[in-house]
Amino acid sequence: MSSAGIVFRKELREIIRDRRTLIAIGLAVLASPVVLLVISQVSTRSVAQTYTVGYTGEIPAGLDVLFNATGLKFERVDDPAEAARKEVDLGVVFTPNGIDEYYDPTRQSAQIADIRLQTILGRYDAARIAAALQAKGVDPSILNPLPVTVHPLSSPAEAAGNAFLSFFLPYILITMSLTGGLSAALDASAGERERKTLESLLLTPAPRGAVLIGKLLAVSLISLVAAVAAIASMLVALSQIDFGISQGVKTHVALSPLAASVMVWLALLLSVAFASVTVTLGTLARNFRQGQAYATPLYFITIFPASIVLFIPDFNPGLAYYTIPILNAVLVMRDAILHNVVSAGALAVTSASLIVTGALCFYAALRLFTREALLVRS
């Protein structure tokens, strides 16, 4: 067996016996579906929830029927403006000239109740206008000279599910590619110094490049396993979660074969790139704890790109953006999950970018690993 193979086997054996790594991976595999289930139940509850509107004055005839049908419950209060701060979700004053509405935009329940109220009032206005026009012998369709018939290519439930996945899956994949092997990476680099085994290891005739490759392969493998396991457990959970009813059929979310293939490929590239980065940082560190401190900023790197997809869903940059590591992976995964399409150019640039990142970090780690300062500092 080659030196790299010997080191790989030994590192893997140590990783498998390391409770920290196994617990981290186990928690991620179990925690993600649980979090997903909780989010799903909370959001489902929001849709079915009844919101309270505190009011004064007289509700116009016919409007009360619409209110009852749309999950808005009306309660008479003394001061709607004051009640809207805490007691009820909306405050409404019905006057002969119209409606005064009070709500606190910082409360999500108030925002939802406001949207419902505006929708009902819009329908009420349209119905009243149509009735008035008909009474005067005018066809109400005159108000809508260019009627539009919408034919959505996917159900709202599917759209919501894919939009959710396009943020959550890349985030989980990237986070697990980093954290799944982080402990192992620091153990294989900074840990050698801390345990005082580095000198003995470097004293063997094994080429240092081969030693480093063995370590990187072991860390990459455990990162990949962690990422794929977390995604798989989440997909199993998603298959059990109801995302609403579409045309009378309960809708569950699933990944297309293309999206699944892209994710596995990117998980592989990300695992190797992160392994190179974390082993490099670990080689710089004197001990495990210092290595953790060095690696902390990496967590932000994983969060920011995924956040872009969350806050700017239609972010469609040029090919140059796909050279930015991590962001490129997020964008490619988003396209694969959301649109079931991946541009060959974007995938090629993304792959090249991640491979170059990994190679540069490996080179940096190798330079550090062969420097005398590595021993003198320890």
Next chain:
Amino acid sequence: MTDVAVRVDRLEKTLGRNEVLRGISFDARSGEIFGLLGPNGAGKTTTLRVICTLLAPDAGSVEVLGFDTRTAPQEVRRRVGVVTAEFGVYPRLSARENIAYFAELSGVGRARAGRTSGLDGELNKRVDGVIERLDIGSFARQRAETLSSGQKQKVAIARAIVHDPPVLMFDEPTSNLDVLASREIREFMVESKGRGKCVIFSTHVLHDAERLCDRVTIIHEGRVVASGPTAEVRGTHQDLEDSFLSLVEAAS
């Protein structure tokens, strides 16, 4: 035996701004225990690190059994075993796995092609041999994290000698050990000498050096202040410690 195993010639080394070695020269021979003595900070560890190729010399040269440390570092590493006071072991591997790992990295058993799994016969034989020689058998299957300091030191020695190197270097090997474990190390050095190994013993415990070493070199502030057979260096002084103190004071 009087073959020169390690030749250090006008060795100079600076670490950062610290000029650690300033032209050190000595020879260590096969079949002897050679003492490298000096106070803390004299440059003993740096000298050993240059000999075993962990550090490169700034000037001068080091040869191990004819191989220059600059031009043939891997050949040198194949022929050297080092035991230090910091006997770090891999805690989640057993004592045996620790030894086997270093044996494999040192090329033991690698000549056998076509092996598919497990340790091959030659590797097993070599690992079992050092386990028996150092009396490690009773804890060979235990994880290293559960071993005592003395047991860990034995594992550290085993991994340093498992490839049967002709040159053994001990850098303050007993400084973290109790009396019994220290005695075992000393006995091991004597046994290795008997097997024709070149044993380089770096220490500031002069009592040990006087008992064990055939020849010594005393270094102080990166320079050799005395070198020769132990009795000759002791000279007219009562013991090596007196001689050492007078030499160091004279050099300061």
